[in-house]
Each structure stands twice: as structure tokens, then as C-alpha cells.
Amino acid sequence: MASTPHEHHTSPPNLSFAIILLPGYQWLDVAGPIDYLNNHSQAKLRAINSDPALVAKAPILTWYYVASTLDPISASSGPKQTPTHTFATCPHVDYVFMPGNEIPYAVPPEFTEFVQTRFADPKVRFLTVCTGSLLLAPTGILNHLRVASNKRGLKFLAQSGQLDHKVHWVGDRRWVKDGKVWSAAGITSGIDLAAEFARVYFDKDVVEDAKEIAEEVPKPDTPDPYAWILKGIDLGYGDHHPHKK
């Protein structure tokens, strides 16, 4: 499915996100895209005394941080962090955001239920960074979609015969959009995913402003400077491999 630039272009967009915090999650997978997107928000632009005309065009963004309990959790690095909601109490959101973790990783049953329930709602979309997609795959929501992931993670699972072939893994893109799922490759490509999300959905003056604040030059999906990691590795696509039809 091609991306549809105007689907969220209410004026301005008002979007809420549930960010899943599994213990040990890769800190930069979350802080990169979320803080980058947050720099586009009305709240942030107002806080730094931006031109009111720019603020008015900026999106209203709401972040929920969701875990099994409200106990503080540790990420890969960083101080302990306190979730705002549990899987059971998280309000309706427009997007679910899934960061990576070490693999293999034993997810709790409430994670699987949350992901499957939210995905079943046709209005809810997903963003995932790094090995987040490898943790989502067993829930079945990625079946038959083109999805990026951390390339070292994909290589390890492919070589050890553990790769889920119902997912159409993409090994040569920093980010991919297919259907309701935006996915990024390894860690820092999550910032590029966020920049592309902003380019598609937010006002272009706001997007340029956010780039200047962060002094960021977002990378395109391709050429992917780390595609070489998966050269010669068979990602397979089972019966869904386009070259097998």
C-alpha cells in the first residue's frame, strides 16, 4: 500500500501515541523518534517562543508510556523511567510505538493481547524501530507486510533458522511503510523514520523548523549504508516471496 500523505491532514493534526516500554528496551529506539517528533509539537514550539503562526500549524502530540505495571523500569541505558499507563489502562491512541530489545525476548501475555487488540482496530497504526519488529512478529500482526528491522538481528535469526517467514522482511531500506505499519531498521534509523513520518503528516514549515532545531539531515530509505550486512543472507518470504510466485 502506498503512503497516503493527506490521511491525517486535519488542521492541525492531533495524534496520540502509546509507547511500549518493555524492561531493557533500547533507549535510543524510543528517545530518538519520540523526542524528534515532539520537537514539531505545538507544546514544544510554544515553549521555545516560536511565531504563533507556526505554532498554529504544528501538530498536537500526546505521548503515553505503557508497560505491564507502573513500576519504574530500566532501559538499555539511562535513568529508571516510570510508565504513565499499563497495557490494561492505556487510553485509545492513534499509533502504537514499539522499540527494540535484546532477542530472543520473552514478552508478557498482556503485551501480546494489547498489540493484537490495538492492531485489530482499523484506525490504529503502528511504528516500530530496530528489533521491535522482531518482537512484534510472533503476534502475527506483521504477516504478509514489508517490514524493516535491525540487520544484525535479522541475520542472526535467519542463520539460526528462527526467522518468521510470514513477514516480508526488507533488508536494504532504513525504513519502510506498508499498510498500517511504519518500520525502521537499526537503532538510529528510527530518527529517519520519524523524519519521514513528519514529512508526510506535518506542515512543511514546521518540519523545516524541527530539522533546524535538531540540526538533523534525515536519511532517505535507500541507499541503505548497512544493506551489506544482509548480503548473501536468505531472508526467505515463504509462500509470500514475490520471486517465488
Add this chain to the structure above:
Amino acid sequence: MASTPHEHHTSPPNLSFAIILLPGYQWLDVAGPIDYLNNHSQAKLRAINSDPALVAKAPILTWYYVASTLDPISASSGPKQTPTHTFATCPHVDYVFMPGNEIPYAVPPEFTEFVQTRFADPKVRFLTVCTGSLLLAPTGILNHLRVASNKRGLKFLAQSGQLDHKVHWVGDRRWVKDGKVWSAAGITSGIDLAAEFARVYFDKDVVEDAKEIAEEVPKPDTPDPYAWILKGIDLGYGDHHPHKK
């Protein structure tokens, strides 16, 4: 002062960092460089089952998160975070890490005392990202050093006559090292600063491994794609401006 690549090359390096968490700090200023550096650490490489020979060459990295009190604080975005130490209880560290915040920002007196006391120790060095350097400048520790900062922040202070001219502000580099201070420009350039720090101090195989895990291509200090922000802006250097001598 030129950088001295071997000054920390014990085998392996064992480095501790005090990361200053002022309320409202820019989340990505910290999570970017710290989580990027943490991917080089023995603890991380061991957690992802890396080759023991690689782990043995990796640095031992310790992070302390320091604030005025141990109360959870909010960053620019992200969940609430709990400091591990106060300015009064933070142990000896090798590096103090200073992220940015909105400017102007009223720092607490214990911040100024902590910064000045640690800087007075000849063995303690500093890393700063984005407007962190603008918050450090009033403490005097940056006087006469070449220092980078967020370019929009530099422009605002220069135009409003508030820029500290005892600091030699550098407006056309993503990162700068001078004396005991490593400084980065706007937000995402902090990851480039971390990558340069790693290149200088850590084993090269470990550095290449961390790049692959993060799928990161670090940017050089120059050319700086956002140098244009400061074109025509007089950063002044007071009596220390090299072109005034």
C-alpha cells in the same frame, strides 16, 4: 589544544560519567550520545552474546544521573526519570555530561557549584550537547575555549546581545574538542560527538561493531550542513577573537 588519542587508552578503558538532568532537559541530547556510547560497553556486548574477545577489548562504562534531588523529573518528552544521585552525593567521575534545555534557563546554585568544583579537578573532563554549552557558559568554565552549541540558540543570544563573549563560539562545526571540553552543536549532532569520542578512545573493532548495531554513519565535524544558520551573525569573541589580534 589538539586531541590526544591515547590519553585514556588503558586496556580496556574504564570511564564514569555524571549526566546532569535539569528539569525539562532535551531528552535526545542525553539518550542519543549516552545510549550510543553504551552500545560499546562490556555490559552491553555481553548482554547481546558478543564474542568474548570483543567484549574483553570493550570499555567499562558507568553512568550516574545527577539532579538537585532524587525526585523524578520530566525531560522535553519521555516518561518521568529518576536520578541516581544528587549534586551533593555524586561520586568522583571522569566525565561530566551536560545536555541542553530551553534558554534562558535559571540553573540552581548547586548546579553551578557542582560544575565549577568538578571542572577545577584537572582529571575531570566535560561533554556538552546543544544548548548545554549556553547553560555552562555563565559558570565560567568555557572561557577562552572553542565551543559548539545549538545554532538557533547562538543566533538568538547574539541578536539579543546576550551572548557570552568570553567563550570562543564555533558556528560551523557539528562538534569541537578543545582542552577538557567536547561540545556538540544542535541535538542530533550529540550522536556524532559520541561517535567521535568512541573513535578516539575505544578499540576500533568495538567501534565498528557499535556502528553496525546502531546502523549509524557518524557525521564529521565539517562540513556542517547547518552552518548557514549563523551566516552573517557576529558571534564575537571579545578580546579573544583570533582575527582581532
